[in-house]
């Protein structure tokens with residue numbers, strides 16, 4: 001467990017509302033110049049909702065650099081069939097197809113969470129998202145939450161569901177203090193739904209076709225309304241399926257926003273025949289990064305898209321995006337380690353300082369006076385902590401920032417497959433990385449080899465490790481400023 | 493008469509287990525099995541056998557003979 005180049009981090013609690021906030025997100029209230037995940041102004045959200053979002057690692061871009069969540073795989077069963085899912089693998093609702101996770105009993109899950117909390121003081125959220133549906137076997141999910149809450153009362157609980165069983169459990173969700181729920185909603189029109197869901201299992205019966213999609217749709221809307229009526233934060237995830245719901249997601253967006261969802265997150269269909277999914281086998285493709293971006297932008301009027309979602313694996317551990325699941329696999333869990341709240345308090349102090357420093361660095365980075373205003377995309381390899389601290393070859397995803405003279409703004413994540421494992425370059429995987437970097441002008445990373453650097457250069461992408469371990473925004477701005485200075489010098 | 497689970501198809505998701513009104517289904521290794529002595533084909537409870545309707549994998553829960 002050495003993450004030497006990560007800022008030593010610990011967990012979050014609520015930040016004392018009486019204290020001035022240091023986070024970069026505080027700039028949000030003016031509705032601009034922010035890189036936060038939920039970047040809408042405070043203006044159009046009720047204050048109670050806003051307060052809940054502020055420090056949630058999954059929702060606030062600033063918070064997620066510092067705090068961690070984990071999912072426990074206690075829900076293998078599902079009650080619907082999706083064409084993007086092959087039940088032999090995990091569901092892509094919050095997890096990655098092709099990655100088989102362990103199955104845990106409620107007791108094993110609680111043990112695992114305690115072991116992680118003892119090692120990772122930044123652990124602050126525990127979710128149940130699958131690998132099936134968290135509410136298909138709701139008693140098991142609630143039992144797991146009970147055990148975790150009893151052991152670690154400060155940890156926030158959240159769950160993800162397809163919504164089919166949701167209306168039956170809203171009372172209990174509220175009673176347990178679960179304040180964040182994610183619903184995967186891919187359609188509000190059964191005609192479209194029928195192309196995505198071949199069947200559902202509901203009220204002891206299997207339903208197919210339009211009827212199935214109609215029931216699912218009604219249950220999703222009912223569940224969403226009931227949750228928001230109780231003041232529970234609801235995020236909606238949609239899987240973007242080109243040719244099926246790409247045009248339709250605008251309708252979905254309207255429907256879910258009008259029912260109180262505070263975030264609507266669009267994620268790409270990941271489709272590969274090797275996954276054995278219906279879509280994979282029938283050649284349904286996933287969206288390109290540009291297509292995804294276009295749809296996200298078309299819903300961007302409400303500016304609340306959470307572009308931070310990385311479709312995390314259900315059993316991922318550690319800072320968002322940093323995959324430490326293997327450290328805590330079941331066979332390594334013999335006994336619960338003692339949990340030390342002191343570590344966490346110390347961590348919170350570090351976080352306050354880091355957040356302040358990062359914000360200051362961002363403000364101090366000098367922007368050039370006059371430049372041509374085509375925004376430039378910069379890809380960052382980071383493990384978290386708001387710093388450029390990931391080796392290019394080890395990056396499984398990049399944070400994409402849009403840089404102009406107005407500043408650096410986080411816009412999305414792009415996933416890639418690792419092309420370099422144990423030092424051997426696999427040029428096919430490098431091609432995947434290059435595809436993921438479509439439209440990007442520069443890559444800033446902690447380190448990069450000469451060969452990949454050259455390949456990127458051939459594609460017109462500048463790669464630099466000059467900003468290794470520096471803060472992201474400040475570096476992106478500085479890079480941009482010097483780049484323009486060079487351009488001017490070259491053209492003079 | 494009873495139902496059985498084709499072991500090599502079963503993903504072990506357990507969706508059938510908690511739907512069974514007779515608690516006839518148990519985990520065994522990586523898969524689930526139906527106790528033929530307990531399975532009533534859901535008679536008296538439901539019109540359709542719950543395990544068949546809930547199972548996501550085609551041709552996995554089948555008649556035992």
Ligand code: SF4
Nearest residue numbers: 512531533534541543
């Ligand atoms: S048919 Fe009904 S009783 Fe028999 S195992 Fe399946 S669910 Fe249980």
Ligand code: SF4
Nearest residue numbers: 502503505506508547
């Ligand atoms: S529902 Fe089907 S796949 Fe799942 S455990 Fe039962 S028999 Fe196996």
